[in-house]
Amino acid sequence: MWFTKSIEDTLKALNVNPETGLTSEEAVKRLKQFGPNRLEAKKKKTVLQIFISQLNDWLIYVLFAAVIITFLMGEYVDAAIIVLVILINASIGVYQELKAGKAIEALMELSSPKALVKRDSHTKEIDSSELVPGDIVILEAGRIIPADLRLIETANLQTEESALTGESVPEHKKAEDVYEDPNTPIGDRENQAFMTSVVTYGRGTGVVVETGMKTELGKIAHLIDNEETTKTPLEKRLNDLGKMLGKITVGICVFIFVLSWFQGRDLAEMFLTAVSLAVASIPEGLAAIVAVVLSIGVTSMSKKNAIVRRLPAVETLGSVNVICSDKTGTLTMNKMTVTQLFTSDGLIDLDDDQQEKISNSAKMLAKGMILCSDATLENGDSTGDPTEVALLVLGDTMEIDRKDLSKNTRRINEKAFDSDRKMMSVLVKEEDGDYKVFTKGALGSLKKVCTKIFSDGEMRDISDIDFEQFSNAASKMSDNALRTLALAYKPATKETQPEEMEQDLVLLGLVGMMDPARDEVKPSIALAKNAGIRTVMITGDHKNTAFAIAKDLAIAQNIDQVITGPELDEFSDEDLRRNVDQYLVYARVSPEHKVKIVRAMKANGNIVSMTGDGVNDAPSLNAADIGVAMGITGTDVAKGAADMILTDDNFSTIVKAIEQGRNIYSNIKKSVIFLLTCNLGEVVLMVIALLIGWASPLIATQLLWINLITDSLPAIALGMDNGDPDVMNEKPRNPKENFLSNGAGLQAVLGGLFIGLICFFAFWYGYYEMGYSPSDKNVPEEVVKNARTLAFMVLVFAQLFYSLGLRNMKKSIFEVGLFSNKYLIGAIVLGILLQVLVLFVPILRDAFKLHMLDQKGWIMAAVLGLLPLAAHEFYKVLFIRKK
Structure with missing residues (x-):
């Protein structure tokens, strides 16, 4: 009973160091010992059973009656020919069923979920079937939990376990809890996370304790009979x-x-x-x-990077006349690069190699951005949000030793990002023992919680002129299709709670980053237009940034075709339905806006394809006629809600x-x-x-x-x-x-x-x-x-x-x-x-x-x-x- 053991006892029993994870050699040994981490497939029909099912038809019964009649009449040749035709027809049916089954199995293999694990002291993404007991798994919002875990670290972690408990309300998780009662119900085991559950909030780390059919889900699978294929x-x-x-x-x-x-x-x-x-x-x-x-x-x-998860989607694809597409990673290359910094010391253009202008404020800005990032970047291999990866690259560009920074600072607590606040905060302990809160997010959100500014190496009260300068800098960046992200900080204590983190902050600076459009997207948009398909861009970016990209891709011609989320909120459902077809770009929208946009389009008789990658995109993917998830950056929740998965996250693949x-x-x-x-x-x-x-x-x-x-x-x-x-x-x-x-x-x-x-x-x-x-x-x-x-x-x-x-x-x-x-x-x-x-x-x-x-x-x-x-x-x- 893993939930009755402490974190130390669990790690000792599994013989694993949480800092380094298992070695590759040990993982291979355990994989041979415990087998792949997958549920046993339903028992397949034998070829004989399939063959007999081909004969289970009333017309075939009549033919068999005809065989008996012809045989009794002495027409043996006719009887033999009829039997031969029946057998050949049945054999062709068997071949067709086997062929279709193998193709669908291949698709299921292609769409298997991934897990973020620590092995050989490195964080890497592997197929969940390769997980073994003792693997250290990193959890973040949107991930499907790939095996049964004993949690060893949690930060405001919540999981949705309805597949096991029937309760759709997320469960709060606490790694340090230990339960003495061996009969503690699954729903009350707050120190465990279970296979197929979904991380809805926060982050955490867990050690794999059970895999495959030994998981709680596997126990249920033992009770399930073969289901009829619908x-x-x-x-x-x-x-x-x-x-x-x-x-x-x-x-x-x-x-x-x-x-x-x-x-x-x-x-x-x-x-x-x-x-x-x-x-x-x-x-x-x-x-x-x-x-x-x-x-x-x-x-x-699937060989052309489009995995269709549900066969009816193929039929619907031919009717699509509106493609609602995310900008980042789908229309663009999903390789964000910070090109500009702005602090109270002024603007730094990194493209112009202005390294000599980098001030202490700029270095502190880059350091804070790294500490606020959950991404990883090692030897060119990265995991996590492209924006956060770009912040790590920024640190490398500014010659900040990230390994040394990671070694000498420790994240104590955090307040995870959500789409309402448009911010995330972390509480860290620094090398000198001091505690600081770093908060990154949209400038508009940070302006509401900042009372001071870092200028000339010290803090001072922030003024309206400071706000105006930062707003003007952000506006200019947006006009140049740069995505902006602001950072603030404040001194703190170990006891600082999440609800106290985002108060009385010190504004540090602003970064502008660029995600260039993919070369093949523009011709694909033109091809879609020629086919009677309208391309609509839906993004969380600022209005000007969104329009700059949309104009470059020939999606929109003028700013009147762009509308923002706050402007949408002023529309009634009927107003939105009447006006939805005149807009081609939706900027600063929330996941709730996406659902409203899709429903309004469908109400006008459109057949809508919607792309998404996040947990909160699942409702809009479900609402669309064809939900399309990103295979690379997409969360497992988005992939589970989608009808189709793009393995290359590329808009042109949708058109293909x-x-x-x-x-x-x-x-x-x-x-x-x-x-x-x-x-x-x-x-x-x-x-x-x-x-x-x-x-x-x-x-x-x-x-x-x-x-x-x-x-x-x-x-x-x-x-x-x-x-x-x-x-x-x-x-x-x-x-x-x-x-x-x-x-x-x-x-x-x-x-x-x-x-x-x-x-x-x-x-x-x-x-x-x-x-x-x-x-x-x-x-x-x-x-x-x-x-x-x-x-x-x-x-x-x-x-x-x-x-x-x-x-x-x-x-x-x-x-x-x-x-x-x-x-x-x-x-x-x-x-x-x-x-x-x-x-x-x-x-x-x-x-x-x-x-x-x-x-x-x-x-x-x-x-x-x-x-x-x-x-x-x-x-x-x-x-x-x-x-």
């Missing part, structure tokens, strides 16, 4: 479409069977034909195909993700339209022939074979099509649009009718070339076989070739590139080879009841098979000309 809205929509089409098709098949009964046909044969038509016509593999396309798409996106999201949706739509068109063609062929009293154009085994060849590989290959380079010239997709919108449904109907009619003509021609009519009585069996063979070949050729035309709804196949989708070409070639194989191998030809075509038959099959593609291409040419 379907995405996209999959539900596809399932609903499939059910609707299924009902229509089954109705048609019942009608065919009843009609055949009245027409006096062979009922056993027509039963098999009707069932096979139902199976062939219903796109039962549509949801699986879409899952594969989505998983392949998001895996590809939107482009790829549009292409993924377009590819899914191609697959849907292809399947609907092909299946409709089969229904049209069968219904017309049977209605006018002709023999069935296709028998059961032929229908199932067509379904096998055309409904799997070509549909998947269309879903893996290359992206359309012109997709960003189109406006965002209406989120209410479905797969059949914008004429796609009509195109599927017309395509299906045309294919059906072409095959109907081929069936008639099969009789005609042998001197018969389908209406004749006592037609020789070989003539019927010839007609069916021709219809069979034309239907397969027509569907395979037609897939080429669906690669782009506007461009011709030559503009797109006839051979640019190698997967589709491969699927078509394979389909044709299998079809020809069935006809040329005698045993297969007899099994499928086919007749070898003559030269005219082959020419007719090729020509008629190409006609639907040619007609579709002709339609596109007319459509393009009309546009």
